[in-house]
Amino acid sequence: MLVVELLFAWMLVIAFLAFIACTFEDLESDVGSQSNPNSQVQLAAQVGQVHRFFNKAISGEPLSNAMYCTVAGTTAWILLQKLEPIVPDAKWKAAVVAIPLGVAVAAMIHIIFSITAHCGRTAGQKRFEQPIYLDVLYGHLLPIATHGFMTTFCITSIAYIQSNLGTLAGDPRLNHPFALPLLAFIWGITVGAIGSSTGDIHYGTEREFQDRPFGEGKRVVYHGKITRYAECGVRTQKDIVGFCAKFGGPCTGLTFGLIILFENYRTLIGMELARFLPVLPADLPFVPDVHFATAAGNMSAVWGIVVGLFIIAALLVGNMVFVRWVRKKYGPFVGA
Amino acid sequence: MALEPEMILIVGYVVIGGLLASLGAHLLPVGGAPAAMGTATGVATGTVQLMFGAVMTGLFTSSTVSSFSNNIWLVAISGAVGAAIMITVVMFMANIMYVFGCGIVPVSGRVAVDPITKEPQTPYKTPQTDGHGVPNVVFISGTMGGFVGGFGGGLMYFALLFYANFTYVTAAIAALSIFLANAILAAYNIRGTTEGLYDPKFKRLPKALVSSLAISVLAGIVVLLATIGLPQGGI
Amino acid sequence: MTVTPAVVEEEEVTAPKKGLSFKFPFAETELGLIAGILAAIITIFTGLPAVIKAVGMLLAFVWGADSVRKTSKYGLGTGVPSIGVLGIGYGVIGALMGLAFARYGSVEGIFYPAVLIGVLFMGGIGLVSGYFSNNEKFIAMKIPRLERAMMELGMAGTLVILLQFSIVTGSLRFDAVVDQVMDTGVIAFMFILSCMGMFHPYNACLGPDERRERTLMLSLEISGLISIILGFAMIVLGTSPFGLWDPIALIVFGVIVWVVFYRRFIKACMKECYATVGTGLIKTIG
Numbered sequence: 001m002l003v004v005e006l007l008f009a010w011m012l013v014i015a016f017l018a019f020i021a022c023t024f025e026d027l028e029s030d031v032g033s034q035s036n037p038n039s040q041v042q043l044a045a046q047v048g049q050v051h052r053f054f055n056k057a058i059s060g061e062p063l064s065n066a067m068y069c070t071v072a073g074t075t076a077w078i079l080l081q082k083l084e085p086i087v088p089d090a091k092w093k094a095a096v097v098a099i100p101l102g103v104a105v106a107a108m109i110h111i112i113f114s115i116t117a118h119c120g121r122t123a124g125q126k127r128f129e130q131p132i133y134l135d136v137l138y139g140h141l142l143p144i145a146t147h148g149f150m151t152t153f154c155i156t157s158i159a160y161i162q163s164n165l166g167t168l169a170g171d172p173r174l175n176h177p178f179a180l181p182l183l184a185f186i187w188g189i190t191v192g193a194i195g196s197s198t199g200d201i202h203y204g205t206e207r208e209f210q211d212r213p214f215g216e217g218k219r220v221v222y223h224g225k226i227t228r229y230a231e232c233g234v235r236t237q238k239d240i241v242g243f244c245a246k247f248g249g250p251c252t253g254l255t256f257g258l259i260i261l262f263e264n265y266r267t268l269i270g271m272e273l274a275r276f277l278p279v280l281p282a283d284l285p286f287v288p289d290v291h292f293a294t295a296a297g298n299m300s301a302v303w304g305i306v307v308g309l310f311i312i313a314a315l316l317v318g319n320m321v322f323v324r325w326v327r328k329k330y331g332p333f334v335g336a
Numbered sequence: 337m338a339l340e341p342e343m344i345l346i347v348g349y350v351v352i353g354g355l356l357a358s359l360g361a362h363l364l365p366v367g368g369a370p371a372a373m374g375t376a377t378g379v380a381t382g383t384v385q386l387m388f389g390a391v392m393t394g395l396f397t398s399s400t401v402s403s404f405s406n407n408i409w410l411v412a413i414s415g416a417v418g419a420a421i422m423i424t425v426v427m428f429m430a431n432i433m434y435v436f437g438c439g440i441v442p443v444s445g446r447v448a449v450d451p452i453t454k455e456p457q458t459p460y461k462t463p464q465t466d467g468h469g470v471p472n473v474v475f476i477s478g479t480m481g482g483f484v485g486g487f488g489g490g491l492m493y494f495a496l497l498f499y500a501n502f503t504y505v506t507a508a509i510a511a512l513s514i515f516l517a518n519a520i521l522a523a524y525n526i527r528g529t530t531e532g533l534y535d536p537k538f539k540r541l542p543k544a545l546v547s548s549l550a551i552s553v554l555a556g557i558v559v560l561l562a563t564i565g566l567p568q569g570g571i
Numbered sequence: 572m573t574v575t576p577a578v579v580e581e582e583e584v585t586a587p588k589k590g591l592s593f594k595f596p597f598a599e600t601e602l603g604l605i606a607g608i609l610a611a612i613i614t615i616f617t618g619l620p621a622v623i624k625a626v627g628m629l630l631a632f633v634w635g636a637d638s639v640r641k642t643s644k645y646g647l648g649t650g651v652p653s654i655g656v657l658g659i660g661y662g663v664i665g666a667l668m669g670l671a672f673a674r675y676g677s678v679e680g681i682f683y684p685a686v687l688i689g690v691l692f693m694g695g696i697g698l699v700s701g702y703f704s705n706n707e708k709f710i711a712m713k714i715p716r717l718e719r720a721m722m723e724l725g726m727a728g729t730l731v732i733l734l735q736f737s738i739v740t741g742s743l744r745f746d747a748v749v750d751q752v753m754d755t756g757v758i759a760f761m762f763i764l765s766c767m768g769m770f771h772p773y774n775a776c777l778g779p780d781e782r783r784e785r786t787l788m789l790s791l792e793i794s795g796l797i798s799i800i801l802g803f804a805m806i807v808l809g810t811s812p813f814g815l816w817d818p819i820a821l822i823v824f825g826v827i828v829w830v831v832f833y834r835r836f837i838k839a840c841m842k843e844c845y846a847t848v849g850t851g852l853i854k855t856i857g
Contacts, residue, residue, distance in 0.1 A: 036372035050854045059652045062385045067763045074760040081807045117775040119840035124778020131846035177403050177504040179756030186392045193389020197381040198429050204372030205438045215439030217374035219464035247437050255429040262421050288403040290497045297404035308417035315424040319475050330441045332459035384653050506753045513660035520657045525710045527648035547703035554696045558668045565671030
């Protein structure tokens, strides 16, 4: 028996998890310098500025996050295959055990890749006299792993909920057609793409160049000359994450949360408006079949598209109003 | 499986999807590493990564829709809208980050006057930079890029699902692989940063489209041959 | 798992060490030829135990990582990862094509020569894309020998994916692969970890003092990690014709490869970097 309220409730849970996931994803890329701002950390030694940053150049954020989430998803799937037959009546018990264990495996892989990236990149910079500081190497591993754990845990949970959404809401025919590891892969890529495109700005533009003038784009001559001193002593990545947690991280989390919310919301609203939802078609197959369609199904796709177009138009107009307001408030460039 | 006329459609849709992937990648405002320092206009990530993230979001919705609809246009447009929502939210939030986190006004570095809102750009720009933030002209180009790219991805996914009779996951992974190859070639053509539609680099588009066409035709033939070579009854 | 007999371990220990002693002195071309041919032969014979397939996978990874390295040295403009992802993207398409033709001339469960059609076709596509990327009239990347590198990447990617299919399913039948690899979602794991195995080595070691041997060690290390998790997936799917010993041997092999090359890599890095210090202030202060 399908309970529509439950579908919406699970959607909100997913959006909440997405918010947490992307917040920590951004902070994870700050606690071990990764992705685009890392080019400055890489450049710093070349322009003669030896530093104590953690150069975590695993890859771009989308691919590395997809890796952690997919490893977690695959391990969780392996465990679920073994554990679910033990508790056939209460499969959630299997998930409660499998997801954290899978994520723990992903955290270990995360640490392994972080070490190889930091050591490899630093060894590749021998001629710039950049040493490997062992306290920097060891001291950052646990923060990296824990921040990554949060992200991966939330994403794996999202993937689990989505691949069992129908079962959880009362009708298994509404489960997402993709398997758990693939959903983890998809959201891993997306969470990384968003974390890298939104969250990095706060780290790269503001925190990495904090001793430069505020309120202007960082000029090309500043590149590589990153801020190397903290409020007290020499700066490491741990000083950065506390700063970014106050604005960059939550903002990034909001981005991903909104995307997940909009995406799921418009699909569900479309199904509701087209009268597809409360009573599913009786012949809807258990294994999703692409050749199956009803008029109500097609109409729900149309409604979903219409709602989505409204959201896009609202954001377009919102950005225009916002940019106009900012220009009026901030005024033209007045510095040197 | 014997060659049926509608299987030729697979090649057609794969080629269209590949070309749209290339076009979408060219339309996206990509700032790359300089944008993360507020030195270039656009979203602070690479072309491939942004396109990948957007298309993944679109693909998720496409696959949901394809489980209760069999209309190729509905599935593809659902994916397009999903990708466009992802891009617009990202660009909007990036602007919020630039404005409230770093005190920077969104400014285009390539045009002196915004061709859409007619706002002047140059006085607001920091010297020695290439613009910063996501101004309106770039925002619109990016939305178009996300829409076009998502449409291409959804189209390819559905063609593989419906005409080649792949399973859901197989179709998703195969569509993704072909899409990625095209997006990466487009990224090589762009080389670093671009502002989308109004960027001089956009004029290089035909070169990438030709390469993309060649790759997509070959990839489409591969999928077609795979479909024909399959044991009876599809996968 | 704790009851693994020592015999199995001893058997596997020899494989990676041998590889290290005579593989690395090879130049790029020789490495490509040897790794490619060996990996192709191992791909065809699917009746082999998973450990031997893992050795083939390891060779293909080294080949791919070497191709990424020689291309990315010249700067791609979009970061190293893109070219590795390109290789695996081609690899997935090529593997699908190879699988579709696998049944021609095959001996069920043992010998599938026709899968190499996919490898060759992907080499062709790689060549075409390399031509278009490098040609003055088109994308004009102007990277020496990009055509060959992209061709090698396509072939190495296809071999890697095919070998992983063959490890997990124990055969190369299309329906088995779709059931056990695609629909379960293990393909996502293969896709992303293979990408990592291709591009992470060079991406992680990037810099003016990068050294080829050190970079390639990392690729071996990642293939060890992949072997471990694929071993667990094999246990769950229960597809091996040799029973439970096959995945356990694979896991042991993976652990050994990983430990050996991880230790070597970290030691090499710490020895070859400017200095390894416990702690210290940065140069300008003290």
